[in-house]
Amino acid sequence: MSQLYFLLLNCTTSDLPRSRVSTITNDITDILQHSSVKILFNQLLNRFRQLGESSNNIAAYTTMLNTLLNPFSSLSTENQCLQYFENCHTYIPPVEVKIGEKFIYKSEDDHTTIAISDLYVHVIPLRNVFTKFFHLPHIFENTIAYLNTLQNENIIISNSTGITINTSAGPTQLYFSLAGVIGDNLAIHTLLGFIGSFSSHHQCRFCYIKRDEINRTFNESMCNLRTVENYNADVIKNTPSETGVAR
Numbered sequence: 174m175s176q177l178y179f180l181l182l183n184c185t186t187s188d189l190p191r192s193r194v195s196t197i198t199n200d201i202t203d204i205l206q207h208s209s210v211k212i213l214f215n216q217l218l219n220r221f222r223q224l225g226e227s228s229n230n231i232a233a234y235t236t237m238l239n240t241l242l243n244p245f246s247s248l249s250t251e252n253q254c255l256q257y258f259e260n261c262h263t264y265i266p267p268v269e270v271k272i273g274e275k276f277i278y279k280s281e282d283d284h285t286t287i288a289i290s291d292l293y294v295h296v297i298p299l300r301n302v303f304t305k306f307f308h309l310p311h312i313f314e315n316t317i318a319y320l321n322t323l324q325n326e327n328i329i330i331s332n333s334t335g336i337t338i339n340t341s342a343g344p345t346q347l348y349f350s351l352a353g354v355i356g357d358n359l360a361i362h363t364l365l366g367f368i369g370s371f372s373s374h375h376q377c378r379f380c381y382i383k384r385d386e387i388n389r390t391f392n393e394s395m396c397n398l399r400t401v402e403n404y405n406a407d408v409i410k411n412t413p414s415e416t417g418v419a420r
Contacts, residue, residue, distance in 0.1 A: 176244045180254065191251070198245045205242045214238045265305060267295035300336055307338045307347060314340075366420045368413045375417030 183194045205211070218234055240246075248254050258264035273292045278285055307313045335348035354364055362369050367378045374384055380396035390396065407418035 176248060177257075180245075180248055195249075195251070198249065202243055202245055202249075205244070211238070211242055214241075263305065265297055265301050267297055269293050269295055303347070303349070304336050304338055307336075313338060313345070313347070366408070366418060368417050368419045373417060374414060377417070381417070 180194065180198065183189055183197065184191060214234075215238075218231060218238070221231060221234065248257060255264060270293060271291055272294050274289050275292055277288045277290050279288065307316070335346045337344055338347055339345075354361060356364065358371070359369055361367075362378060365378060368376070370376070372384070375381055376384060377387075378399070380393075380398045382390055382396050404418060407416035408420065410416060410418075413419045
């Protein structure tokens with residue numbers, strides 16, 4: 174369905190707002206409605222009638238013309254697009270998650286009232302994305318084949334929960350393992366529980382090097398590396414200024 178591909182291509186363009194995509198599709202339809210193609214088809218239909226073409230064929234040609242001149246008739250609105258993807262079982266709806274509350278102040282006559290409003294974010298769970306992804310043809314089989322090659326190299330891949338997907342062999346439990354967390358230094362420090370200030374006494378998440386030793390330390394062997402054990406001990410100690418571990 175070329176018009177669907179066209180919509181998806183434009184909707185995933187980062188510098189093109191979704192509202193502009195709708196405007197573009199409407200403009201394309203408007204151009205087609207006033208193009209010479211419509212005039213040509215109408216002339217052909219009239220000629221077919223003059224030549225005694227059957228009413229069934231005329232109706233079929235008319236349907237073809239309407240489809241050609243209205244390529245986005247079933248995808249012209251946001252709701253129609255979402256409904257289409259839902260029917261295809263390819264739409265992953267966002268999940269609303271409450272992240273906090275805020276105070277709302279309202280002035281009424283000579284006094285101010287305070288109300289509490291909930292704050293939410295909308296997220297797309299990776300669990301749902303992976304479930305849809307591995308339902309695609311051959312994806313699961315090819316992934317398992319690749320993982321088997323990794324297993325042969327003694328790389329352990331496992332977790333405790335996983336997701337359930339339907340394959341040609343029946344329901345299958347699929348497990349994942351976190352390979353790494355990617356981000357800038359501040360983001361990684363925040364995610365992993367290290368102190369966020371890079372002017373602190375212990376600012377490295379890999380070792381216990383001190384701030385005044387950084388410029389003269391060039392070899393890993395000169396550093397006291399962080400481990401799971403001393404990280405847990407630092408969490409219990411709860412002195413970020415001394416350990417560099419915030420939580």
